[in-house]
Amino acid sequence: MHGDSLPGRSAPLGEADPIPATLVVAPDRAEERSAPIYDWLVVGRECAGVDARHRLLIDDLAISRTHLELRLDFELDQAWLTDHSTNGTRLNGQRIERSVPVRIKPGDRVRLGAAELQFRSRRFAAEAEAEAISASTELKTVRHVTVSDMVMVVGDVVAFSTIAESTDDRVLLENIDRLFRVLRKILARHHGTLSNYAGDAFFATWETPAILDGGAPDPAAADAARAAVAFAVEAAETVPRVAASLDVRDPGGGPLRMGWGVAFGPAAVSLMTGMLVTVLGDTTNVAFRLSGIAGREGLPNVLVTSAVHRVTAGGFAFTPLPAVQVKGRRQAVEVLGARRL
Structure with missing residues (x-):
């Protein structure tokens, strides 16, 4: 996933310097230390899913778990440097725009949280024509937009708008972060990919092989669907336990609640906006809409589409429900409730 998220191309095998660049922590100070950059490097508190060769960990609560990415274009x-953080990144004292790659040159200094970094290299100082940069970016736009079959899970906090209206922003952020931190650990166990989260929406995906001729799903598609439903069911069971310890409550004074929608189908996938995947299409819309009604008005906390049910071979108790009409979509959606057997 990280390999093509920024404009730039990796060096052909054997042609690059052993260590073409470094990122120095606390430059020109006694505690100075360096991290090698072979082709790309991710910096953050955790950098989940990134191997040791391609990550630099910095223990600072003001630094995001995945804060920024640096890529070399040989x-x-x-x-190129891209910010993915909550609190932002400064390049030579200037705050850079989130998810937009910017040039970085040898000697440039980067500030994130309380940490100062310096990019050092004997290369990567060439001034390119604006047209060349634009052409490179445009090629990446075409190359990295694909249509794939995916299983998608979306979690949505019940009555979030009402909660946000009466809750201090910092308190709300801290509590949602505590909740989502647990959900990310569950997601990792079920081998899903965190596609995005904004406000109260937790969006995860499982890419699957295409449906085979005759309508039979590839066994790997069934595995992906089972993993997605298992994640949604475990998340629905876990949220009440975590929410009981949070400071934020729902409008009725009880613990936060979440509804979960699970959908399966084609989606347009892009890596252009950074390390989090952008996934768009009707299936995505259905998953989000189902999460917005799950757990409300007597509906189960986990709603799955009939397409998910068809490719999920056992392991769960599915309850057929009347088709639901979701906002912005003319055709009703056939759904089932899902829970552990």
């Missing part, structure tokens, strides 16, 4: 002799 063909253009340039380096």
Whole structure:
């Protein structure tokens, strides 16, 4: 996933310097230390899913778990920096825009949280024509938009708008972060990919092989669907336990609640906006809409589409429900409730 998230191309095998660049923590100070950059490097508190060769961990609560990514473009002799953080990144004292790659040159200094970093290299200083940069970016746009079959799970906090209206923003953020931290650990166990989260929406995906001729799902598609439903069911069971310890309550004074929607189908996938995947399409819309009604008005906490049910071979108790009409969609959606057997 990280390999193509920024403009730039990796060096052909055997042609790059052993360590073409470094990122120095606390430059020019006694505690200075360096991290090698072979082709790309992720910086953050945790950098979940990134191997040791491609990550730099910094223990600072003001630094996001995955804060920024730096990539080397060997063909253009340039380096690119992209911010993915909550609190932002400064390059030579100037705050950079989130999810937009910016040039970084040897000697440039980066500030994140209380940490100062310096990019050092004998390369990656070439000044490229604006047209070349634009053309490179446009090629990436075409190359990395694909249509794939996916299983998608969306979690939505019940009555979040009402809660946000009467809750201090910092308190709300801290509590939602505590809740989502647990959900991310569950997601990792079920081998899903965190696609995005904004406010109260937790969006995860499982990419699957295409449906085979005759309508039979590839066994790997069934595995992905089972993993997605298992995640949604475990998450629905876990949220009440975590929510009981949170400071934020629902409008009725009880613990926070979440509804979960699970859908299966094609979606357009792009890595252009950074390390979190952008997934768009009707299936995505259905998953989000189902999460917004699950757990409300007597509906189960986990709603799955009939397509998910068809490719999920056992392991759960499914309850057929009347088709639901979701906002913005003319055709009703056939759904089932899902829970552990």
